[in-house]
Amino acid sequence: MYRFQWYQHLWENRFEILSEAKRAGEELVGDLRGRVGLYPGSSSCPGPLPRYVLEAIEEANRTPVLPMRRVEDELRCVVKDLFGDEYDAAATNTCEAALRVVFEVLFAPPTMRRGEAYRARFIAPYGEDYEFMAGYGRPYPPRYKGLYADRSCTGGELAVEGKSLNNLDAVFVRLAGARYECHGIKYSVVPLLTDVEAEGSIQRMRKTAERHAPYLVGIESIGYDTPGYGYGEKDPDGVPRLKRLMGRLAEEYDIPYVIDCASGVPGFGYHPRDVGAHVMMWSMDKVVRAPTSGLIVGHEEVMNPIRRSLGLGGERYGEVSSHSKALFSLCDPGRDAVVGMTAVLKVLRDEPERVRRPIDEMHRVIEEEFRLLEPDWLRERLIITKSYTMGGTEVNYEKTWSDGRWGLPIFSAEDLFAGTNLIMEATAMMGVYPATIYSGNIFLAPGLGTLDEEGNFIEENARTAVKALVKAIEIVYKHCPEN
Structure with a gap:
């Protein structure tokens, strides 16, 4: 058989x-x-x-006047308590919205200039959940063009394949030690990652970076730190070896390293500086049980344009923050979500x-x-x-x-x-x-x-x-x- x-x-x-x-x-x-x-x-x-989230939301709704700017600035302060003053934050209505904002701001070529836009490419490790971020680019090389086809409940341009941004390519890199085998009732290629080798994988990424250097704009990875995701090799401080090496590669090419932590816990595990990450994102409605929302945390330098794209970067006449119209106002999470998210982060800070x-x-x-x-x-x-x-x-x-x-x-x-x-x-x-x-x-x-x-x-x-x-x-x- x-x-x-x-x-x-x-x-x-x-x-x-x-x-x-x-x-x-x-x-x-x-x-x-x-x-x-x-x-x-x-x-x-x-x-x-949890009760502490519901009580925070209820208290906010008993306040006669509570501008969004005040709520969002409190979120920033709690994030700075957790990560440090050199980091900033922004909230979105989902983690997928956070991904779209980050890829549009940091990876996608500019569109408001004369002439044709240049092409841009980012390194996408061929691991699990690759469609989460690689879906924002056109798959390269062509052998991977069908990878996203059945990874959503909808097909075609209204599905994951429709996420790709203009003139942006996702360059897949196979991980050393991984096995790519067909399994399942829906018989498909499955990345099996418990034997991934950090040094061998980063060598492959470095060769890929050299080959695509004129177009290279970033590196991404999923934020989990477990063997099943290819991060079984750890440095003595417990930080996934491959993630740290990817951060160093990004630094070498002066490009952002973006991590999607998906359903993880902000402030638990490795810190962005441990792996050289410029931006990390979390889906806050999952294991930490905040209202449906996404959290973006990153270096202030890269968070400044991200916050501006969300209408949070300050009014034109001045002021250091705002809550107003911008490109991604459609990603506004609403006040209750930000209040609930902040309540969760306070517990992670004060009562972990x-x-x-x-x-x-x-x-x-x-x-x-x-x-x-x-x-x-x-x-x-x-x-x-x-x-x-x-x-x-x-x-x-x-x-x-x-x-x-x-x-x-x-x-x-x-x-x-x-x-x-x-x-x-x-x-x-x-x-x-x-x-x-x-x-x-x-x-x-x-x-x-x-x-x-x-x-x-x-x-x-x-x-x-x-x-x-x-x-x-x-x-x-x-x-x-x-x-």
Whole structure:
């Protein structure tokens, strides 16, 4: 049996898998069906706002006169407390909006000049979630032209492929040590990244930079720091080696290095200066549970034009800040979102243990429950990593496919959009909102029915949810053909 036939066989058994999962959920999950989940790191199902966020929003709405400028300047002050005075901040209505603003301001060629615009190119590591930022450029070389095609629920120009900016190219660089294999029901190329080599990868990026030097305008990367994202190699201070090297390469070419931290936690993990990042962005409605919004933090030099594009850079007659019209006024998050985001950042600044402790407790439950996974050879090949940077735990099972053995099915990100990830579908059938799973990575974090209003960990709920995930994995694996 060939690999594509192996996945086809699994798909043909989906009804048996889901039926068995439903029966298991009735016994295992019980009254918690529909009331607990495994990962709030998706804007499609954000966690409920904690009490300290709701109270801050309520207090703001009791204030008779509260200009946006005052609220946004308070956000800047809290960010400077966390990152330092040389950094500045801006809020947007989503993290995707933050990405669009940053790429338009820092990477895209200017349009208000006579004659044709020049072309610009940025380095895009061929890792996971490449479409998040590489989608803003036209893929180069042409072999990658179809990479984004099925990475959204919409196709064509109204989908991810329609994000690309005028005269901007995304130059893909394959990572040394990575494997690019086809997997999944939606059979697609999957980057497998636990063996990525930092030195070999940066050499490839340097050669690419030399080749495209006249057009090079920036470097980007996803902000996670886990093995499943290719950042298993760490310097002695715990900073991902490859990220630090990418920052140095950006400095060498005098171009910005931009990091999308996605559903991570601002102020946790590495600092922008640790990796030479000019700008970092976070989706604040995910694991930190602010209202739907994006946060941009960066050096004041690059944040100045970013803030101006959002109408925050000061009125024309003077003043150091404003809230007015500009190119990206459409990205305005609104006052309540900024107030809620600021409340979250104050907790991260003043009481970080309120956020760290549930991450620790959830990780402990995950480790305990995965020790019971059967068969035992599967659990022996798992890489379970706690990450404060991403605000949760990554369970990577890439190594179950090694030594000639076929392990747990590796579903593609395309499966995520197609609804063909059978582990996620089985978990949902059991009554638990599923973890985000693709490319051999399982992302887990507290926040969906596993925290109370004060942010305290509810172990019983979390353990039930993780037990359901482990059971779903066992059910799916039972229906896999023999190697």
